[in-house]
Amino acid sequence: MTVGLLISILLSNTPVWAERPACGVNFRTSVNESPPLYFPPEAGGTPRGITIDIIEELKKRTGCEFTVTSMNRSRTAHSLQYSSIDLALLDSRNITYDKYAKFILLRPSARKFLVNLKNPPANPPSVQELMNNPKYKFILQPGSRIFFKPDEVTKLEKEKRLITMPNLPQCFKKLKDTENAVFASQGTLITYYLGDHPEFTLVDDKENVFESGAYYVPRKGIQAGIALVEKALAEIAKDGTLNKIVKKYQRVPK
Incomplete structure (x- = not known):
């Protein structure tokens, strides 16, 4: 077997996940504690909601990891100020967060x-x-x-x-x-x-x-990961994935 043929076989059997960008970052991430953005896990279950689904998409598209904590806006502002989180997802742009972090636009709201x-x-x-x-x-x-x-x-x-x-x-x-x-x-x-x-x-x-989107705290070692997240968020909004996720959690008036 030639070396070229062997390489081709190995590449053809490479799993899809290996094609993801090499992120190398585990983002400490806050999500808004309010439904439908976030639903806390029931007994034996896992959390769900719009932000959780978006994070799952980000994992697939970037290869990054996300350690998630649900917070209200006051605690999120405090966490951004003291850099105890890297990423806040999702929230509306506001002057308080702007003091401590940089904004990534997802879509107007x-x-x-x-x-x-x-x-x-x-x-x-x-x-x-x-x-x-x-x-x-x-x-x-x-x-x-x-x-x-x-x-x-x-x-x-x-x-x-x-x-x-x-x-x-x-x-x-x-x-x-x-x-x-x-x-x-x-x-x-x-x-x-x-x-x-x-x-x-x-x-x-x-x-x-x-403007609705994400905030991140610039710190050494995460900028390459942030670039991947920003690109993925733009793709999620453009390719219809965001609309599908939001629609999944909307309720018809009774």
């Missing part, structure tokens, strides 16, 4: 609102009406001011129209119990919760679009 109206009108209120009418109170969890423009936060704070709840389940309980209450977030999260709460009125913001 429209802002949406859910409103608890006792007698929903034929036409839902506009975003401008929600902001300018003092009867509307805005419910948010710590770290969620990222879904408001600075002038909106200033106005709502001055008028004492912000209600902070400790976590997402408590936000939706408060929303359900409070007439004329409003909850704002990016489209994927709002659509998911509308599936459980068709009684809420959906208000689309057609002007303000937020």
Whole structure:
């Protein structure tokens, strides 16, 4: 057998995974603790959710490893600040994270609102009406001011129209119990919760679009891995994989 033929045989039997880039990085990764982005594991099971599926795609496409911890936004900001994580996936771009880490765009994400109206009108209120009418109170969890423009936060704070709840389940309980209450977030999260709460009125913001993606803390030894992750995220968004993953976790209103 010639050397050339032997090499050809060996190459033809090389497993697909060997063709992945040599990443050599295990990223300490935070994921947003809120469904549908993340569902904690049930007894004997494994976690699931949009971010978990995206991480599985990243593993296949980059050869990198990811050690995952679910966190709220306040803890994620602290972890980015003190470099106790390498990567935060997924979240909306915001000035707090921008202080400590660099952003990788996945896709733009429209802002949406859910409103608890006792007698929903034929036409839902506009975003401008929600902001300018003092009867509307805005419910948010710590770290969620990222879904408001600075002038909106200033106005709502001055008028004492912000209600902070400790976590997402408590936000939706408060929303359900409070007439004329409003909850704002990016489209994927709002659509998911509308599936459980068709009684809420959906208000689309057609002007303000937020960037959704990942943050990373630059440190020695991970830049080559980050380049692979950035390339893979762009491919996931472009080839339709992201849309398939998001659709998998969306719920139809009851």
